[in-house]
Amino acid sequence: MTPASSDSTQNKSTVEPDTNLSPTDADRGFGWWTKTLQYKTGLGLNEDQKKEYVEEARMRKQLEACKSCEENRDWMMKYSPTVVFMLEQIRKIGGDVPKERVKCDICTEPKYGGFHPDLGIQLCYNYIPDKWVLNDTLAHELVHEYDNTRFKVDWMDIRHHACSEVRAASLSGECAIMTEFWRWMGTMRVAKGHQQCVKRKAVLSVIGHPKCKSKEHAEEIVDEVFRSCFNDTRPFERIYR
Numbered sequence: 001m002t003p004a005s006s007d008s009t010q011n012k013s014t015v016e017p018d019t020n021l022s023p024t025d026a027d028r029g030f031g032w033w034t035k036t037l038q039y040k041t042g043l044g045l046n047e048d049q050k051k052e053y054v055e056e057a058r059m060r061k062q063l064e065a066c067k068s069c070e071e072n073r074d075w076m077m078k079y080s081p082t083v084v085f086m087l088e089q090i091r092k093i094g095g096d097v098p099k100e101r102v103k104c105d106i107c108t109e110p111k112y113g114g115f116h117p118d119l120g121i122q123l124c125y126n127y128i129p130d131k132w133v134l135n136d137t138l139a140h141e142l143v144h145e146y147d148n149t150r151f152k153v154d155w156m157d158i159r160h161h162a163c164s165e166v167r168a169a170s171l172s173g174e175c176a177i178m179t180e181f182w183r184w185m186g187t188m189r190v191a192k193g194h195q196q197c198v199k200r201k202a203v204l205s206v207i208g209h210p211k212c213k214s215k216e217h218a219e220e221i222v223d224e225v226f227r228s229c230f231n232d233t234r235p236f237e238r239i240y241r
Ligand SMILES: [Zn+2]
Pocket: 140, 144, 164, 165, 168, 205
């Protein structure tokens, strides 16, 4: 969407805003500002122009979200402990996940991300609310990537898929908030809260499998594989949070 070259010139212009802003940039900025004012006051725009304005505003917002998704992705791949650890572990077993394999995308169905053995990792920037969710989503998809590199996963086999979903939900840290919640409640149900969260998330993912017939079917499959897959914490020594 945004070519790398235009990103770098934009970054440059934020350092020295006045000297680097070309007349056309200034024009465009001024034009947009005028249009926004006209739209908000309802003055001087006909119906077509209003529609055009709404469409342009949507495009601008999307471009911005896409750019910040790519920036957060790059940051997490450099500094997030979980993501960096997973990338190292994948490299150790002969795989590689360059950032080109992790794509910021607009997703048509509500989800945070996706994994495809041939296409790579998808981050749905129109559904990811902040960089912490992006971090957990990326860690989750990297568990699938790890499984795909390490084991002979048959993704069309619903049990294989369910097993990887259990591991991804458990190891990515996306259930950590639940764990925190139970701890905060002062109960001894920390472990149980985590397991319930993992099961619930795995079921939601397995529902999307082409061979899944119903929610009950997904629950059945997840229950079947849960114990062995939940206890398989590779490449982590244990669930670390
Ligand atoms: Zn998944």
